[in-house]
Amino acid sequence: MKRHFKKYKYYWIGGIVVLLVAYSLILPSKLFSDPYSTVLTAADGQLLSASVAPDGQWRFPALDSVPDKYATAVTYFEDESFYWHPGVNPFSMVRATWQNINAGHVVSGGSTITMQVMRLSRKDKPRSIWEKVIEMVLATRLELKYSKEEILAIYASHAPYGGNVVGLRAATWRYFNREPDELSWGEAALLAVLPNSPALIHPGRNRDDLEGKRNRLLQKLRDGGIIDELTCSLAMAEPIPEEPLPLPQKAPHLLTRAINDGKAQQNLNTxxxxxxxxxxxxxxxxxxxxxxxxxxxxxxxxxxxxxxxxxxxxxxxxxxxxxxxxxxxxxxxxxxxxxxxxxxxxxxxxxxxxxxxxxxxxxxxxxxxxxxxxxxxxxxxxxxxxxxxxxxxxxxxxxxxxxxxxxxxxxxxxxxxxxxxxxxxxxxxxxxxxxxxxxxxxxxxxxxxxxxxxxxxxxxxxxxxxxxxxxxxxxxxxxxxxxxxxxxxxxxxxxxxxxxxxxxxxxxxxxxxxxxxxxxxxxxxxxxxxxxxxxxxxxxxxxxxxxxxxxxxxxxxxxxxxxxxxxxxxxxxxxxxxxxxxxxxxxxxxxPSSEMVTLPICRVSGYQASEACPVVDQVEVLSAGQNLSPCPFHHRIHLDHNGYRVNSNCESVNNMEHVSWFVLPPVQEYYYRSNNPSYKKLPPFRSDCVAEEGGRQAMEIIYPKANAEIFIPREIDSRPGSAVLEVAHRRPETTIYWHLNDQYLGETKRIHQMSINPGAGDYTLTIVDEAGETLTRHFKVISE
The missing domain is CATH 3.40.710.10 (DD-peptidase/beta-lactamase superfamily)
Structure with a gap:
């Protein structure tokens, strides 16, 4: 034998190496490829909303750990030696084999929780001796890669709990409307026995059998000194859940958004x-x-x-x-x-x-x-x-x-x-x-x-x-x-x-x-x-x-x-x-005063105050505001003792009253005056004085705007419609004369509006006031 080993030692060593390599690689890198539900939790950990997994199962993302009550209950029921065996319990295997021989059929599998993880991972292949051997080998390999706590969490996350409920967290919400760490002893025991016979949870079917299995586990926990007699009695008195409960839907639209944002099949802490x-x-x-x-x-x-x-x-x-x-x-x-x-x-x-x-x-x-x-x-x-x-x-x-x-x-x-x-x-x-x-x-x-x-x-x-x-x-x-x-x-x-x-x-x-x-x-x-x-x-x-x-x-x-x-x-x-x-x-x-400067601001116009502004406030404004021009609306004007405007051509400077006057452009003035009764129109010049407007025009065209295209619809009775042209004048009582393409239209006083319907074409509007000021405006009519 010794000579034989020496002769083939390299083959033996090679074979052992191959077996070790195969053993190290035999465990899949990803145990489960099942799709998961998308789960939203609030900042305080409460469940907000969840969606069913793409395969129609309520399967929450895998847990990192399981609560102590469930861990104790499931190991007492499924695998009492879980924390010391290497993935396979030979004593359980011998006992199960003996029980099956005596019964003439399979009554016990002898599988450890670790072996059950591998069976779940392999999608419940037909139960045979060869499959059992594979599960045993994979179970020992699983024990080398994961801790006992991790293996228990993997099992709890993928075990069936009846109907389309998979995994401990989905089960606790579907049956008890709470998180796993909030389970009572009765609830923990129920969920510990359920994967062994998940069909028992169906409403109206074998309720007594399910309750009996739960109660026997509770008694075992009592006898093992895990719970006392009172706790056991109270747990056994808890009712068996009826139909699965609907999951909370406190943020359904956020759940949909998270899925659309590419965050599907995750447990999202929001x-x-x-x-x-x-x-x-x-x-x-x-x-x-x-x-x-x-x-x-x-x-x-x-x-x-x-x-x-x-x-x-x-x-x-x-x-x-x-x-x-x-x-x-x-x-x-x-x-x-x-x-x-x-x-x-x-x-x-x-x-x-x-x-x-x-x-x-x-x-x-x-x-x-x-x-x-x-x-x-x-x-x-x-x-x-x-x-x-x-x-x-x-x-x-x-x-x-x-x-x-x-x-x-x-x-x-x-x-x-x-x-x-x-x-x-x-x-x-x-x-x-x-x-x-x-x-x-x-x-x-x-x-x-x-x-x-x-x-x-x-x-x-x-x-x-x-x-x-x-x-x-x-x-x-x-x-x-x-x-x-x-x-x-x-x-x-x-x-x-x-x-x-x-x-x-x-x-x-x-x-x-x-x-x-x-x-x-x-x-x-x-x-x-x-x-x-x-x-x-x-x-x-x-x-x-x-x-x-x-x-x-x-x-x-x-x-x-x-x-x-x-x-x-x-x-x-x-x-x-x-x-x-x-x-x-x-x-x-x-x-933020660092970005501000204090400027004199005209109280009426809101611009930087000019010398003509009568009321000035010191206001903190943006530094960049210093670059704006002074108030353009307040002007120094000169009045005689009757309130008419005068100038040095018709009145001695010594007889003038120099006042500040708030003057808006004609169109702005037209609308501003109707909303501000305190607004005072600019006084007219005295008849013997030559007007010096200082560049301020007396009138402005409100409608039409420059180069506008006007559509004039017909009236309901099919008669030609009309457009209303409008002008604003600082002195409404002034007479304005209207011309369209050099054709005289008429005159207006106080209300300066003119109705026209000249037909399609290009037009030039010309308006002249009684002081000779003239404005023109080009526009186009596109209606017939």
Missing amino acids: TINTGLQNRVSQILQTHYRHLKGNEVHNAAALVADVRTGQVLAYVGNVSMAGASHDSQVDVINAPRSTGSILKPFLYAAMMDEGQLLPKMLVPDVPVFFSGFAPKNFSKTYDGAVPADRALARSLNVPAVQLLRQYRYEKFHSLLKELGMTTLTHSPDHYGLSLALGGAEGTLWDISGMYAGLSRTLGNFYEHTDSYKYATNNFMPLTYIEEQREGKRTKSGELSAASIYHTLTAMLEVYRPVDEGPWQLFESSQKIAWKTGTSFGYRDAWAVGTTADYVVGVWVGNADGEGRPGLTGVEAAAPIMFDIFDLLPKTEWFKA
Whole structure:
């Protein structure tokens, strides 16, 4: 034998090496390839929502460990020697073989828990002696790779628990509506015996057999000193669960989003606050009962922490609406027309570049830009309005005028830089309508952008002679607990000072009627907020922010149907304020004085004060605002003792009264005067004086705009329709003479309007007032 071994020793050694290599490689690198459910848990660990696995099974992602009660119960029932055997228990195998021989059929398998893991991994191949040998070999290999605790967790995660329930965590939720570590001894014992006979859990089938198996295990635990007599009795008295329970669906739209975001078949620990999520959902349900009376069936709300960008509540739609009204659609992530919700970013950008001061008058008069004629929601005009009031009142015409000055190409680029991902077309595609809802945005992006405004102020650090910003002011929101680097705006892209003035203006937005005189309530907190209403009343927005929280709300119909009265103020804002009432109150921002300078500001015009401004305030404004020209509306004029304007050609300087007078351009004056009774028209010159207007024209054409194309429709009775031309004059009582293509049309006094229907063609309008001032305007009529 010795000579034989020496002769073939290399073959023996080679064979042993081959066997060792084969043994080391015999265990699959991935034991289970089964698909899993997608599971969302809240920040506190509570289950929010879960989806069934792609193969129709409730199979939660594998556990890292199992609770002590279950571990004790399952090892007592399945494998008492689990913690000391190497994967195979020879004594159990001998005992099982003896029992099977005596019974004449298989009554015991003698498999350890480790062997059962391999049987589950191999998809329950036919039970044979050869298969048993394979399981034994693989079990020993499994013991070398994993700890006992890991093997137990693998078994618990993939064992069958009846019907389409696989794995311990899915079973605890389907049968007991709780997490595995919350199981009682009776529940732990039930789930320990169930994989041995999973069919027993079916309602109405073998309930007594299942209860008997559970109780025998509980008695065994009692006899082993694991539980006392009272605990055993109470556990045995627990009822056997009936039909499987539905899983929580507290964030179904976030679950769908996570799957679409490529996070399927994972256990996702989200940033959601369970209590807040439930209450926000209840608020939406409450408001839906009112909204559905107007055939408005969808609403969504989002709450996020400003500092971290973590989403605290995510309600993508109203579940009460039902599938027939698209309740399954996640509106938070759906592109919708933005209405006026983007205006604050324009105002901040213009202040940041020194093109605007907070209370500077901006024009609010009818305008017409190459086929685009924006109108205010009220269909009225103020003539001129302070910038902060224009923002607070969400006036459309001033916003378009400012965007024209700022350039829509720059605004398009800025919005993308701040996090708006839905601007997929070129700037020319949107044009000036970008400020009024001409683009689509998502509640997710826009809420994140508003959070970025507050975060910039919150992250602003002041020093004695300098200032700096944090590195993550504008970044996407997140709903997953994870470390991430936020997106950073370019240095100075939106300064803290420009944002401070913008948010301050947004404090004054008119709140819904139900809020009443909110400033009088001591508990009221400062909220910078903005609403938006899309064309056709299809989308109602409200987004508000404090130093700590941002709340975004959208209301409308997911299918795009518009409804009368569906506005941001009436439909979305009340929901937003109800949600803010759930949140802790927060202190308002401190002014970033490092970025500001104190300038003399004309109280009436909001410009830097000129020598002619009668009332001047010292105001902290952006440093860039120093570059703006002085007030253009206040002028020094000279009056005689009767109040007529005079000059040195007709009156001695010693007899003149030199006064400051507020003078707007004619069209602005025309509308401003009707809204401001205190506005005084510029006095006329005394008859013996030659007028010196100083470059200020006395009249201006309101309609048509330069080079406009006018379509004149027919009336209902098919008669030719007409267009009404309109002129503003500083002295309405002045007579104006109208000419069209050198043909005299007539004259007007006080109300300077002229109705025409000249037919299609190119025309030149000429108007002359009684003082000889002349204006011309070219336009085209394209109707017959």
